[in-house]
Amino acid sequence: MIKQNLHTHSLYCDGINSLEEMIESAIQKKFTVLGFSSHGYTPSESFGMDENRQNSYCLEVNKLKEKYKDQIDIFLGIEQDELYRINDPSQFDYIIGSKHYVKGEGYEHGIDCSKEVTEQLVSSYFNNDFLSFCQCYFDDLKKMATWDEVDIIGHFDLFMKFNEDESFLSFSNKQYLKMAYETLDCLIQNNKIIEVNTGAIAKGYRTKPYPDFHLLQYINQHNGKILLNSDCHNAKFLDEGYDIAMDLIRRAGFKSMEVLTSKGFETKDIDEFIM
Template sequence: MKPQTLHCHTTFCDGADSPAAMAAAAFAAGCGAIGFSGHSPLPGQEAWAMDPARVADYRRAVMELKAEYAGRMEVYLGLEQDFYSPDTGPDWDYKIGSVHCLLMPDGTQLPLDESAATLASGVQRWFGGDWNALARDYYERMARVDTVTGGEIVGHFDLITKFNENMAQFDEGDPAYREAAFAALDELAGRGRIFEINTGAISRGYRTAPYPAAFLLRRLAEKGGRITFSSDTHSAGTVLYGYREAVQLARDCGFSSCWYLTARGFAEGPLPVV
């Protein structure tokens, strides 16, 4: 099967390149499909979220590419819907459900992937320095991310580990951390949600392995969970970044198939050839 990437950002949010440039790169890389997943509008996070005034233009640009590549490569109109974003309606080919920040009791938004310092400061301020308390808060939301956002795909499931290479911030082997993560994973897998194996933090130099971590992928395989592959690309040069290694990781963790978006919805198929 040809690979596809359904997690793709452009200049309509925090991406570096236009939809046309991203589509051209995906086609040149041999993708069977590209899905655009602009960040949903999110008040307070305007630096990376889509401007509500640009959503109609975003739709139009993707639909034009859908027509341009018809018969050569599938183009899908998607959205990365954040847990705290306003409802964007059902008129999308698919949605990725993600949690990029946590809403604190006083209304402050704690960004989870802005920087290591911002996250560490937030954990100190709001959770008394207890990273497992952060994990419980985060994974409680992740457990509901599909019902809140309408996302068929679970975005970067363990995003709070973005800056945790070599356990720099906390121990992912801590039973309390794993309990919180497993509880959310089991709920989402039980509802048939598709987890992306996401290589985006690798291409941007933060991690050396995809989301989710291998121990989570093994748990997902044991639960009969579903996966897809995404580069979470923000530039034309990374549309399939790290896919070969991600596919091998999936095999090593017990997966022999993955899920592809088609004109009739998501369908199971063999692992992609990259």
Template sequence: MSLTYYIKTNQMKNKTNYHTHSNFSDGSAEPEEYITEAIRQGFNSLGFSEHSVLPFENTFALQPGTETAYIAEIRRLQQIYLGQVQILLALEADYIPGVCAGFAGLKSSLGLDYIIGSVHLVKNNHNDILWFIDGPRRETYDNGLNEFFGGDIRKGVTAYWHQLNQMIENETFDIIGHLDKIKMHNQGRWFSEEEGWYLDLVNETIALIADHSLIVEVNTSSRVNTSSGNSGKRTSGLP
């Protein structure tokens, strides 16, 4: 069944979460711990959406060869908690043009309930270096912006929104993840969300989302203050 069906089924209860990472990727606990806590809090639906495997070394996504174990574990837990909470199986797929494989066939080949399409790494069209805009370290965001986009925030932010637009136009998925991820480490330092150029980019993407009838998640990660930490910069911009 489609994710739209699940959402319509639960719209009156509406205590659901479709974007959950466990320790199979960059979450902090076993999947079952999230399930028991969801039941305790009265959730009626919980979707697991680990970061899909990436073709380069990283610390936040499923590692090569672990997809099978992840899928088997979620399917096992679906049977154990049947009737207590609806458990869904998904992936959060990274869109990096020319680097990651497309989303086509991912859902059917792995038997997923849905796919979240997201951008965590922004490609500079002049080279293959990626700007990592996620993670806990603010200096990774700042250093990447300076190194890969010459400190030009408008150029870097525009590249992010245009990459989202490419994903919407070229890939097949169900939910667009954390639409405004680009502002998470901004915190009003580099640009204002009220500036005309920024609003134009947002509105262009929203129009595309409407045209493609995508679901937009409400994600609060951009509202959380992040600390700068003490780790040094990596040349790739990855954690």
């Protein structure tokens, strides 16, 4: 049976646990696969790794792979932001491509800080038009479809983090769904794996994972590939929301998910995964 998380942060970026503490928690929670994905370099934030820190991170993960090889499969990954593509992807087992910022003339802002910051961002730079904000995000996300090094697309609709009450926009808005579907088409056609991400559940911002259920259904209907990740920053919550996410994944019609192995990503029957 398989239990996997490939979106894991630690003290090397904005997590609160060491790599080894995360591994010990994973073993205790009966994970069979754990991948580390510390944030790559981002000049405007302190949590992204600089070159020296990234080198230390890679060395430690590779040592821990060997130390725990008889108990759990450990993989070395990185979360690469769309604005700051990494220089040497070859050293990593996999790469998560994510978008955390919107950038324009004279500004660069994180999109998942708080509801108030999102309101201010949309007001200041998108003329109070949330759909324009969404389109900007999706236009940038599409760029990663052709980046060969990117295996997984992280938190596909992250900008909806503070919109579970639909106060910004309805999840079923036709214009919104059109741009979301077009982006998913682009990613699926380029064989990107779409992450089902429970990170906002652990932090208390949402009761459901990314992407929204409408989008999960679309991914399944168009033969897209998915995997389940917790985007974990705290070892206590390594599998937080997995039961909720698996219920939605099954309801969306998925019969399989992706798992990372020593031979690369493989498609496995959904009944092989345990929560």
